[in-house]
Amino acid sequence: MTADQGTISTLGHTTYERLRDMILNGELPAGASLQEKKLAERLGVSRTPVREATMRLMTEGLVLRSAGATPVVRRLSVDDFIEVLHIRRLLEVEAAGRAAQTGGSPELSAVAARIAEFRDGVEPTPAEHVAVDDRLHLIIAGLAGSRLLAELIEDLRKKTRIFDMGRVPERFEPGVREHLAIIDAITARDASRAQDAMREHIDNVRASVMSHLRRFF
Known part of the structure; x- marks a missing residue:
């Protein structure tokens, strides 16, 4: 792994942790839309780590996305x-x-x-x-x-x-x-x-x- 790749990987993980914490503490409530551009601006990062973090949160079941739709924070019944x-x-x-x-x-x-x-x-x-x-x-x-x-x-x-x-x-x-x-x-x-x-x-x-x-x- 190159130094640049390591930086990207670290940034992606940090972005994931920040988004996860925002979901878990209610800053991003259930049903909230996770728009890449707005989140990237809010977190001060590019859209790539936000996209990677969102995908990871989807695999954990914290975020859902219907076909062609913007990902949203999962709302449990x-x-x-x-x-x-x-x-x-x-x-x-x-x-x-x-x-x-x-x-x-x-x-x-x-x-x-x-x-x-x-x-x-x-x-x-x-x-x-x-x-x-x-x-x-x-x-x-x-x-x-x-x-x-x-x-x-x-x-x-x-x-x-x-x-x-x-x-x-x-x-x-x-x-x-x-x-x-x-x-x-x-x-x-x-x-x-x-x-x-x-x-x-x-x-x-x-x-x-x-x-x-x-x-x-």
């Missing part, structure tokens, strides 16, 4: 959300059980310490809350020892995050307690308890989000 979360539940419960066989990791301990600060009154920004939540679940997926399992969980989490753009504030404190219960079970090498804790956590997320969605559907 309630049924889509339920289906994706159901699959997440199956995979993340399995991952938690496998992770418990390892007893944890320094990365898990570091995230646990931060979540404990949330429990003790430290209030994170919404962005940090989302980042820590993602980090925890992906660390657990990584500890399961299967790259494919970890990749599937990461992809499914992206899909449910898009649907839940508005977040559910009342889930913060229960979520903190549930996360700490999962971590405690993993570090205790209690696979059954870790699976039960993860299952309860995802079931509670589903119930809370569905209750929130009923206000709009």
Whole structure:
């Protein structure tokens, strides 16, 4: 790879990450049109990396494009959300059980310490809350020892995050307690308890989000 090719590759990845983050944080909401020229101007890049990033986001299911139409941010239905979360539940419960066989990791301990600060009154920004939540679940997926399992969980989490753009504030404190219960079970090498804790956590997320969605559907 030449220096120019490396620069182009890096720019394409950076553009992809910026667009993905704009989708996940709601800056580009569901249904938003992704026009290459406007996005290129907005991001200060040429249209090529925007086109490449859009194609990558399409393969991940975050963006859709009908024949001949401008790509748009995917809009998930309630049924889509339920289906994706159901699959997440199956995979993340399995991952938690496998992770418990390892007893944890320094990365898990570091995230646990931060979540404990949330429990003790430290209030994170919404962005940090989302980042820590993602980090925890992906660390657990990584500890399961299967790259494919970890990749599937990461992809499914992206899909449910898009649907839940508005977040559910009342889930913060229960979520903190549930996360700490999962971590405690993993570090205790209690696979059954870790699976039960993860299952309860995802079931509670589903119930809370569905209750929130009923206000709009």
